[in-house]
Amino acid sequence: MDIVAELLNGSKLAISRAITAVENEYGDAVEILQKIYPHTGRAYVIGITGPPGAGKSTLTDKLTKEYRSRGKTVGIIAVDPSSPFSGGAILGDRIRMNELTMDEGVFIRSMATRGSLGGMSRKTAEAVKVLDAAGKDIIFIETVGVGQSEVDIVKAADTTLVVLVPGLGDDIQAIKAGILEIGDVFAINKADRDGVERLHIEIEMMLDLDQNETEWRPKITRTIASQNQGVVELVDSIEEHAAYMVKTGLIQKRRFARTRNEILTMLDEAIQAYLKKKVANSRFEALTEEVSQRKNDPYSAVKSILAEVLK
Amino acid sequence: MDIVAELLNGSKLAISRAITAVENEYGDAVEILQKIYPHTGRAYVIGITGPPGAGKSTLTDKLTKEYRSRGKTVGIIAVDPSSPFSGGAILGDRIRMNELTMDEGVFIRSMATRGSLGGMSRKTAEAVKVLDAAGKDIIFIETVGVGQSEVDIVKAADTTLVVLVPGLGDDIQAIKAGILEIGDVFAINKADRDGVERLHIEIEMMLDLDQNETEWRPKITRTIASQNQGVVELVDSIEEHAAYMVKTGLIQKRRFARTRNEILTMLDEAIQAYLKKKVANSRFEALTEEVSQRKNDPYSAVKSILAEVLK
Numbered sequence: 321m322d323i324v325a326e327l328l329n330g331s332k333l334a335i336s337r338a339i340t341a342v343e344n345e346y347g348d349a350v351e352i353l354q355k356i357y358p359h360t361g362r363a364y365v366i367g368i369t370g371p372p373g374a375g376k377s378t379l380t381d382k383l384t385k386e387y388r389s390r391g392k393t394v395g396i397i398a399v400d401p402s403s404p405f406s407g408g409a410i411l412g413d414r415i416r417m418n419e420l421t422m423d424e425g426v427f428i429r430s431m432a433t434r435g436s437l438g439g440m441s442r443k444t445a446e447a448v449k450v451l452d453a454a455g456k457d458i459i460f461i462e463t464v465g466v467g468q469s470e471v472d473i474v475k476a477a478d479t480t481l482v483v484l485v486p487g488l489g490d491d492i493q494a495i496k497a498g499i500l501e502i503g504d505v506f507a508i509n510k511a512d513r514d515g516v517e518r519l520h521i522e523i524e525m526m527l528d529l530d531q532n533e534t535e536w537r538p539k540i541t542r543t544i545a546s547q548n549q550g551v552v553e554l555v556d557s558i559e560e561h562a563a564y565m566v567k568t569g570l571i572q573k574r575r576f577a578r579t580r581n582e583i584l585t586m587l588d589e590a591i592q593a594y595l596k597k598k599v600a601n602s603r604f605e606a607l608t609e610e611v612s613q614r615k616n617d618p619y620s621a622v623k624s625i626l627a628e629v630l631k
Numbered sequence: 632m633d634i635v636a637e638l639l640n641g642s643k644l645a646i647s648r649a650i651t652a653v654e655n656e657y658g659d660a661v662e663i664l665q666k667i668y669p670h671t672g673r674a675y676v677i678g679i680t681g682p683p684g685a686g687k688s689t690l691t692d693k694l695t696k697e698y699r700s701r702g703k704t705v706g707i708i709a710v711d712p713s714s715p716f717s718g719g720a721i722l723g724d725r726i727r728m729n730e731l732t733m734d735e736g737v738f739i740r741s742m743a744t745r746g747s748l749g750g751m752s753r754k755t756a757e758a759v760k761v762l763d764a765a766g767k768d769i770i771f772i773e774t775v776g777v778g779q780s781e782v783d784i785v786k787a788a789d790t791t792l793v794v795l796v797p798g799l800g801d802d803i804q805a806i807k808a809g810i811l812e813i814g815d816v817f818a819i820n821k822a823d824r825d826g827v828e829r830l831h832i833e834i835e836m837m838l839d840l841d842q843n844e845t846e847w848r849p850k851i852t853r854t855i856a857s858q859n860q861g862v863v864e865l866v867d868s869i870e871e872h873a874a875y876m877v878k879t880g881l882i883q884k885r886r887f888a889r890t891r892n893e894i895l896t897m898l899d900e901a902i903q904a905y906l907k908k909k910v911a912n913s914r915f916e917a918l919t920e921e922v923s924q925r926k927n928d929p930y931s932a933v934k935s936i937l938a939e940v941l942k
Contacts, residue, residue, distance in 0.1 A: 350930055353930065354928050354931070357925065357929070357930075358928070360925070361925060572923075575923065576923050579919050579922050579923045579929065580915075582929055583915075583918070583929050584906070586929060586930070587933050587936055587937070588899065588902075588903060590937055591899075591937070591940075591941070592899060594937070594941060595898060595902075604894075608887065608890050611890050612883075612887050614671070614672060617664075617668035617669070618890065618893055618894050618897060619661055619665045619668075619897070620665070622897045625898055626902070626905070629941060629942055630902070630940060630941065630942065631942055
């Protein structure tokens with residue numbers, strides 16, 4: 321099977337195999353990515369993040385149906401960077417979405433942590449490229465938690481939706497502050513719960529404090545995903561942000577910065593691999609031993625390795 | 632003032648200035664670190680992590696007093712990697728500890744996030760070296776949250792204490808699983824709360840599942856830090872782990888691995904700086920532009936940069 325040709329035709333099997341290759345870093349992954357690269361850059365990528373229990377999966381489900389009814393094809397990547405233990409949770413959630421998997425215009429894939437977190441955000445971005453080349457109009461990246469790694473993963477998005485939920489208590493404030501900066505659009509899900517007014521006011525207040533470089537003021541939409549309430553409004557507000565990004569030319573800027581970061585990350589990984597190959601063995605161990613025994617200091621050790629490796 | 636000489640004499644002012652230099656990456660930071668390096672490796676480093684609200688600051692306070700009563704000098708570094716917004720919280724907590732700051736044998740310092748998280752764990756490790764060279768016997772690294780960045784920061788410790796608290800609900804389970812692997816010693820703080828038995832059993836069960844390479848079985852101590860209960864037992868159990876680390880030679884292994892990682896991280900940072908200087912400008916921007924316009928792909932771009940930079 322010619323994975324690349326099939327993938328460009330939108331074959332689900334080819335998409336699935338390509339993402340598996342990316343996820344496991346199979347030998348053909350880079351070749352696939354290289355070949356599909358000219359066919360990327362067409363999809364609109366939407367990141368979805370928020371605390372566990374906010375109902376992100378259900379909301380993604382409903383958003384997908386709404387986008388489908390607007391004639392768009394959709395790809396979903398659900399990422400769990402926080403722990404290998406909770407990988408099952410996503411898969412469990414995804415079972416709910418099997419109605420969607422019957423739809424030829426939808427592709428859903430879960431990715432769990434294997435290896436480094438840095439690797440995880442790169443792999444997510446690569447999976448996005450696969451779905452993009454396969455012709456999906458809208459790609460959702462859904463994360464499980466709200467840590468730094470989720471923030472890094474969501475950086476692959478054109479629009480970031482932050483999903484919050486009333487009644488998570490005060491301990492969550494620090495988390496909220498951390499993700500405030502990356503939210504282009506906010507949803508308060510489970511909006512029939514107590515505390516929705518207070519949460520709404522809190523978010524508005526935090527947005528007032530936010531000193532962003534752009535003039536965009538994130539909209540806050542109340543949703544009850546399980547009852548499909550507020551979903552049309554939420555898609556409208558995502559589309560409004562997308563239109564703003566295009567109109568202002570910010571989308572090019574954001575994508576250029578993203579490409580730049582991707583290249584830097586890849587460079588970094590390539591150099592680390594080179595370092596491991598070239599100095600990891602005898603010389604590096606000897607230097608580490610010297611430093612461990614305080615016969616040398618790490619700064620001088622680094623200097624001598626650099627002199628060996630760099631032009 | 633000769634910072635290094637004063638620091639080696641244990642001057643609080645010199646310690647403070649050296650950590651400020653490290654934190655802000657002042658020009659003299661590397662020189663200071665290089666000079667003090669031969670005087671490091673004597674302190675015993677204890678990492679303290681756990682969810683917000685677990686009472687880590689109060690517990691650190693009591694542990695410090697207990698170590699002081701055992702004749703040890705103590706350094707404390709409180710790190711908040713999660714958000715610039717919550718930096719104030721630590722400082723607030725630290726006001727409680729002002730009784731300790733009157734003690735010549737104790738040095739307390741908060742470090743908040745500035746710049747990259749990767750930089751944060753390096754800076755924490757460097758601040759530990761400052762306190763180590765200044766003659767502190769015991770150094771606590773206390774983190775605010777329980778994310779990946781906290782795990783990275785706590786890697787600078789010889790013994791890691793994980794502090795949990797009853798009644799945080801089920802959402803916290805994933806977090807618990809993530810930090811389980813790094814806990815050498817566990818404390819259940821606020822042990823007069825409901826749910827202490829259940830939490831104790833849960834931790835034991837998770838420890839049963841843990842496949843660690845060592846034979847060490849982490850002890851779980853119940854504490855009520857605010858009433859100074861369980862603190863002596865907790866210090867005993869930390870000391871037991873320290874003795875185990877020394878007896879088995881694991882401490883050398885762990886410290887060697889740490890030195891290795893430190894050198895790799897520094898190499899990485901140095902190479903990134905080199906890349907920025909050497910290719911960041913015209914050529915790198917031109918390549919990124921080509922890739923952005925799909926005239927080139929990132930994999931080929933990386934290859935050509937590497938050929939330019941590496942020997």
